[in-house]
Amino acid sequence: MPKVLISDELSPRAVEIFKERGVDVDVKVGLKPDQLRAIIGAYDGLAIRSATKVTAEVLAVAEKLKVVGRAGIGVDNVDIKAATARGVVVMNTPFGNAITTAEHAIALMFAVARQVPAADASTQAGKWEKNRFMGSELSFKTLGLIGCGNIGSIVAERAIGLKMRVAAYDPFLSEERAQALGVDKVTLDELIARADFISIHTPLTEQTRNILGRERLMKTRKGVRIVNCARGGLVDELAVRDLLISGHIAGAAFDVFSEEPAKQNVLFGAPNLVCTPHLGASTVEAQENVALQVAEQMSDYLMTGAVANSLNMPNVSAEDAPRLAPYLKLAENLGSFAGQLTETGIKAVSIEYEGTVAALNVKPLTQAVITGLLRPQLENVNMVNAPILARERGVDVAEVKHDRDSDYQTQITVTVTTERRTRSVSGTLFGGKRPRLVYIKGIEIEAEFAPNMLYITNDDKPGFIGRLGALLGDTGVNIATFHLGRDKPGGEAIALVAVDQKLDGALVDRIGALDGVTQAKALAF
Numbered sequence: 001m002p003k004v005l006i007s008d009e010l011s012p013r014a015v016e017i018f019k020e021r022g023v024d025v026d027v028k029v030g031l032k033p034d035q036l037r038a039i040i041g042a043y044d045g046l047a048i049r050s051a052t053k054v055t056a057e058v059l060a061v062a063e064k065l066k067v068v069g070r071a072g073i074g075v076d077n078v079d080i081k082a083a084t085a086r087g088v089v090v091m092n093t094p095f096g097n098a099i100t101t102a103e104h105a106i107a108l109m110f111a112v113a114r115q116v117p118a119a120d121a122s123t124q125a126g127k128w129e130k131n132r133f134m135g136s137e138l139s140f141k142t143l144g145l146i147g148c149g150n151i152g153s154i155v156a157e158r159a160i161g162l163k164m165r166v167a168a169y170d171p172f173l174s175e176e177r178a179q180a181l182g183v184d185k186v187t188l189d190e191l192i193a194r195a196d197f198i199s200i201h202t203p204l205t206e207q208t209r210n211i212l213g214r215e216r217l218m219k220t221r222k223g224v225r226i227v228n229c230a231r232g233g234l235v236d237e238l239a240v241r242d243l244l245i246s247g248h249i250a251g252a253a254f255d256v257f258s259e260e261p262a263k264q265n266v267l268f269g270a271p272n273l274v275c276t277p278h279l280g281a282s283t284v285e286a287q288e289n290v291a292l293q294v295a296e297q298m299s300d301y302l303m304t305g306a307v308a309n310s311l312n313m314p315n316v317s318a319e320d321a322p323r324l325a326p327y328l329k330l331a332e333n334l335g336s337f338a339g340q341l342t343e344t345g346i347k348a349v350s351i352e353y354e355g356t357v358a359a360l361n362v363k364p365l366t367q368a369v370i371t372g373l374l375r376p377q378l379e380n381v382n383m384v385n386a387p388i389l390a391r392e393r394g395v396d397v398a399e400v401k402h403d404r405d406s407d408y409q410t411q412i413t414v415t416v417t418t419e420r421r422t423r424s425v426s427g428t429l430f431g432g433k434r435p436r437l438v439y440i441k442g443i444e445i446e447a448e449f450a451p452n453m454l455y456i457t458n459d460d461k462p463g464f465i466g467r468l469g470a471l472l473g474d475t476g477v478n479i480a481t482f483h484l485g486r487d488k489p490g491g492e493a494i495a496l497v498a499v500d501q502k503l504d505g506a507l508v509d510r511i512g513a514l515d516g517v518t519q520a521k522a523l524a525f
Contacts, residue, residue, distance in 0.1 A: 002066075002302040004045035007031050007052045010071055011291035014047065021299035037061050045069065045298045048077070050260075050278070056082035069298040071290040072097060072281055073151070074231055075311060076204045084312045087382035091297050091309050094150050096290035097281035102154035104280045105199050105229040106162075108253035111274045112225050113138055113197075115251070118272075136225075136250070139163040144195025146211060147202030147230065148173045148183065155199055156183050167191050170202075192216055197225045204231035214239035223250040229280045232258040237267050244270040255280050307364075313384050314363035324364060327357055330435035331365040331412055333449045333525055334427045335372025337437070338416045340523050341423065341455065342376075348396040348417040349373060354406035366399050369414055408438060443494050445485030450498035453523040454508075459516040460486045460493040467514050468495065475507055492518075 003024040018025040040062045070092040114135035148168040166183040169191045178185040212235040243249040251272040300306040306318040370386040408428040415424040426439035437447045478500040486493040503522040512520035
């Protein structure tokens with residue numbers, strides 16, 4: 001039974017979902033880094049929010065860990081690069097709190113435009129300073145959105161409903177999507193020049209850190225109002241304070257800070273500033289949604305292999321997971337076959353899909369091929385880190401789908417180019433679930449994969465089968481199956497022999513020394 005650790009506050013319903021799906025679960029909230037490192041090795045999954053920091057040091061001792069699930073959107077508290085290198089899937093829940101965070105951004109826009117917190121404090125103090133709190137309408141103002149993904153697009157829809165004009169900067173926003181939302185797609189410089197309000201909805205990355213730095217903030221329109229409900233570190237907080245004091249920025253609202261919990265911050269005490277303690281996702285509905293979603297996603301992955309909302313692996317739906325399972329096995333075996341026969345550096349690999357398989361989600365299959373290909377050469381390779389390891393080693397990976405009919409209902413062909421040669425191997429599924437080899441180097445040969453196999457290339461001349469059989473018999477090796485193929489009479493022949501035990505190196509060397517043999521290799525699947 002897989003075991004999951006919940007290390008941050010989640011809805012009790014999440015625990016119930018894990019148990020209902022057959023996953024054992026422990027709840028240990030508030031662990032210090034050394035405490036987390038001391039126990040994480042016992043768990044297959046880790047469910048977190050923003051408090052737990054999943055660092056490279058934590059991942060280094062997480063020997064069983066397969067998945068980290070973040071109940072929320074931001075994953076800047078997870079070292080995704082280290083997780084990928086360790087083969088750990090990282091998931092988030094991008095939709096569970098999107099509405100809640102978008103609504104909070106709108107609320108803060110109203111609060112900063114009408115100085116609601118300061119007016120409330122003044123009124124409750126008995127001052128009745130009606131003339132002091134002159135606000136600004138949102139209607140017909142320009143809202144500049146930095147980031148127009150899940151949350152940003154909801155903010156755009158709400159803002160348009162308030163009769164605001166919306167300009168959006170997002171490198172991934174297509175013209176068609178912008179038109180559908182009713183926003184102007186602009187450059188960041190254009191947004192800075194036009195916006196009366198700026199709201200940020202982008203993750204914190206090296207590219208987005210300080211996206212609103214001092215230089216850009218000084219180029220904004222005088223009287224601009226800034227809202228940040230995304231991540232601390234996206235805005236230069238000291239620059240905002242200075243510009244609030246000078247009056248260049250009319251108001252600012254921050255729900256997130258560069259260091260949290262923000263018990264102190266350079267912004268605090270600045271005029272016309274509204275602050276909340278990272279409440280973007282803090283509604284009953286959102287907390288329940290993200291907790292349920294992360295529990296369901298992690299359970300599905302651990303129990304069925306389904307992958308949803310992953311940051312470092314192709315998604316596989318719960319419906320597709322069982323259907324892909326035999327193809328994944330075929331793909332990994334084909335990659336392993338090619339990898340075990342490869343003795344020099346791999347330069348490129350091409351994976352071709354024909355027939356039924358070409359209509360499926362082949363991204364996971366490609367990763368399975370690469371996993372099998374690299375595993376004979378590298379330790380700790382799996383479907384998560386295999387593409388990264390291939391890229392680091394300069395292996396060019398090509399994925400091709402063919403509409404043409406193949407000799408079989410479904411066919412996968414793996415072609416590996418090394419420093420010395422190019423070799424291809426093809427396979428199919430018999431009965432829709434049994435992986436089988438059908439071509440090796442273009443030579444037709446039908447063989448099922450077996451735990452222990454012997455691969456031989458030899459000259460197609462009489463007497464070879466007898467010599468091989470006699471040697472195996474003399475050394476006590478029992479043949480389970482024997483498959484033969486050749487390119488032409490008297491040309492190159494291939495023998496693929498399944499045997500009942502593992503072959504030692506000395507015996508393989510003796511087989512390789514037989515008359516007519518050009519290559520002999522023991523294979524394991």
